Amino acid sequence: GQNIDQPTEMTATEGAIVQINCTYQTSGFNGLFWYQQHAGEAPTFLSYNVLDGLEEKGRFSSFLSRSKGYSYLLLKELQMKDSASYLCAVMDSNYQLIWGAGTKLIIKP
Amino acid sequence: IAGITQAPTSQILAAGRRMTLRCTQDMRHNAMYWYRQDLGLGLRLIHYSNTAGTTGKGEVPDGYSVSRANTDDFPLTLASAVPSQTSVYFCASSSGRESYGYTFGSGTRLTVV
Numbered sequence: 001g002q003n004i005d006q007p008t009e010m011t012a013t014e015g016a017i018v019q020i021n022c023t024y025q026t027s028g029f030n031g032l033f034w035y036q037q038h039a040g041e042a043p044t045f046l047s048y049n050v051l052d053g054l055e056e057k058g059r060f061s062s063f064l065s066r067s068k069g070y071s072y073l074l075l076k077e078l079q080m081k082d083s084a085s086y087l088c089a090v091m092d093s094n095y096q097l098i099w100g101a102g103t104k105l106i107i108k109p
Numbered sequence: 110i111a112g113i114t115q116a117p118t119s120q121i122l123a124a125g126r127r128m129t130l131r132c133t134q135d136m137r138h139n140a141m142y143w144y145r146q147d148l149g150l151g152l153r154l155i156h157y158s159n160t161a162g163t164t165g166k167g168e169v170p171d172g173y174s175v176s177r178a179n180t181d182d183f184p185l186t187l188a189s190a191v192p193s194q195t196s197v198y199f200c201a202s203s204s205g206r207e208s209y210g211y212t213f214g215s216g217t218r219l220t221v222v
Binding site for chain 2 (some may be wrong): 004030031033040042043044048050086091098102
């Protein structure tokens with residue numbers, strides 16, 4: 001079966017760095033996505049990785065290793081507004097998105 | 110402002126009633142999707158449409174139907190609601206270019222009692 005695993009919850013301190021991991025097993029691979037979802041709101045697109053390596057976008061970076069079925073989202077200089085759930089999703093061979101359950105990130109002052 | 114509009118924002122529905130959740134996009138995206146999101150579970154695909162006039166079943170299609178008469182609209186119908194359909198429903202669309210991701214509507218919170 002297809003599976004996306006990510007931690008349920010993480011806590012970090014304002015101004016620090018946090019890494020959210022995602023491992024996946026899917027039938028085929030056409031890219032990995034990270035989305036941010038604030039409580040009660042819709043998911044918003046953060047990043048897309050289809051080749052191995054690191055993609056950087058300001059304070060957020062996303063890494064992919066296809067051979068290991070592994071990705072992480074790195075958030076630097078954490079701000080209180082970064083408190084949200086972070087969803088990992090993989091596009092399978094049918095170009096359908098398979099979603100992880102999300103990681104709730106709690107930022108403490 | 111370009112995006113996806115969902116209606117209603119929230120609804121309490123008696124079991125056995127029929128309900129249509131509306132979804133409209135103005136981005137001319139070909140692909141549209143309906144997801145449900147339940148606590149502790151990932152987004153689960155109910156139905157999708159790759160282009161106007163075509164639809165397909167997702168992971169959890171039972172009890173739901175969709176239509177795609179034109180590019181902009183993608184309504185989701187619950188023929189006879191049951192309490193297990195209590196959830197938050199998100200409509201999403203995609204241009205087909207993966208690097209742009211999916212755009213989501215603001216969601217409909219449905220409670221079936």
